[in-house]
Amino acid sequence: MSLQPLTPIYVLIGLLCASAAWGAWRDPAHPRRLGNAIFYGLLALMFVVGDALPPALVGAMVVGLALVAGAGGVGRGARVLPPDGEREASAMRHGNRLFAPAIAIPLLTVAAVFALKAVTRDGQPLLGAQQLSLVALAFACVVALVLACVLLRDTPRAALTQSRGLMEAIGWAAILPLVLATLGAVFAQAGVGELVARVATWLVPVENRVACVLAFGLGMVAFTMIMGNAFAAFPVMMGGIGLPLLVGRHGADPASLAAIGMLTGYCGTLLTPMAANYNIVPAALLELRDPYAVIRAQWPTALALMALNLVLMYAIAFRGG
Numbered sequence: 001m002s003l004q005p006l007t008p009i010y011v012l013i014g015l016l017c018a019s020a021a022w023g024a025w026r027d028p029a030h031p032r033r034l035g036n037a038i039f040y041g042l043l044a045l046m047f048v049v050g051d052a053l054p055p056a057l058v059g060a061m062v063v064g065l066a067l068v069a070g071a072g073g074v075g076r077g078a079r080v081l082p083p084d085g086e087r088e089a090s091a092m093r094h095g096n097r098l099f100a101p102a103i104a105i106p107l108l109t110v111a112a113v114f115a116l117k118a119v120t121r122d123g124q125p126l127l128g129a130q131q132l133s134l135v136a137l138a139f140a141c142v143v144a145l146v147l148a149c150v151l152l153r154d155t156p157r158a159a160l161t162q163s164r165g166l167m168e169a170i171g172w173a174a175i176l177p178l179v180l181a182t183l184g185a186v187f188a189q190a191g192v193g194e195l196v197a198r199v200a201t202w203l204v205p206v207e208n209r210v211a212c213v214l215a216f217g218l219g220m221v222a223f224t225m226i227m228g229n230a231f232a233a234f235p236v237m238m239g240g241i242g243l244p245l246l247v248g249r250h251g252a253d254p255a256s257l258a259a260i261g262m263l264t265g266y267c268g269t270l271l272t273p274m275a276a277n278y279n280i281v282p283a284a285l286l287e288l289r290d291p292y293a294v295i296r297a298q299w300p301t302a303l304a305l306m307a308l309n310l311v312l313m314y315a316i317a318f319r320g321g
Contacts, residue, residue: 005131009138014047020164027077035073036168039065043175062179069172079165094151101148105140112136169284173276180228180274187227188235196240209250210314216241217310220261221268228274230265237261252317260316264309270302271295
């Protein structure tokens with residue numbers, strides 16, 4: 001039987017979603033009681049037993065999530081917080097120790113990564129590189145939760161209650177990175193990179209180096225805005241324009257092109273609501289009136305960086321040419 005070290009992490013996330021669904025369902029005053037219960041309940045099922053479900057059913061559940069969120073069925077209920085005076089007194093009493101759980105997460109993650117690297121089975125690393133970082137992060141979060149409960153002399157039940165409030169504040173945007181990551185894989189499997197290459201040969205004068213650089217850089221920005229993540233856009237644009245045109249035809253340095261191309265794509269991250277974890281979630285947590293306030297503040301910087309990256313891409317990737 002193959003080792004599945006991420007399964008316990010998925011189960012924990014699923015149980016957290018199930019707690020949010022149950023909490024919403026039990027709250028008769030919740031303005032989105034049914035919608036939240038369905039939304040987080042579906043998420044819980046997919047995280048806990050998703051591997052055992054038929055792929056078509058999981059796909060239908062994802063569509064169900066989109067329908068519930070798109071219909072406005074996901075919302076925020078009344079968040080139960082201690083009185084302001086009690087919270088201020090607690091903050092004064094604990095001081096900077098309140099930051100200990102948050103600081104512990106990155107420190108413990110790094111320590112766990114180095115510790116788990118040394119764990120082997122039959123001479124081979126027990127965990128792959130991606131699994132290693134995720135397991136280390138999950139371990140650090142659990143330890144930080146215990147540390148917070150001990151520090152504040154509170155219970156895990158209180159943590160679940162406040163987690164529900166935080167999840168409802170973020171809302172549907174919490175799952176957007178997961179869905180967009182899947183979209184990137186679907187695009188790669190569907191051969192979108194090859195389609196981009198064909199379109200580029202029709203629209204771009206392929207013998208013109210500047211035109212190819214602009215097509216690659218602006219394409220990275222555009223696909224990042226669509227997918228919400230430069231990592232998802234990169235294989236599409238690198239396979240469609242970067243490798244065949246800039247590297248193969250014009251002799252660009254692949255390493256320089258890849259590094260600056262990714263950085264150019266991140267300019268698109270600053271411009272799109274699809275990058276929910278960067279742009280929509282902060283606005284929700286800060287309770288800003290304008291959900292796109294973060295993007296409005298970032299777009300001048302994004303455009304300036306994009307122009308600079310395009311110049312750097314042309315100057316550095318072709319230094320030897």
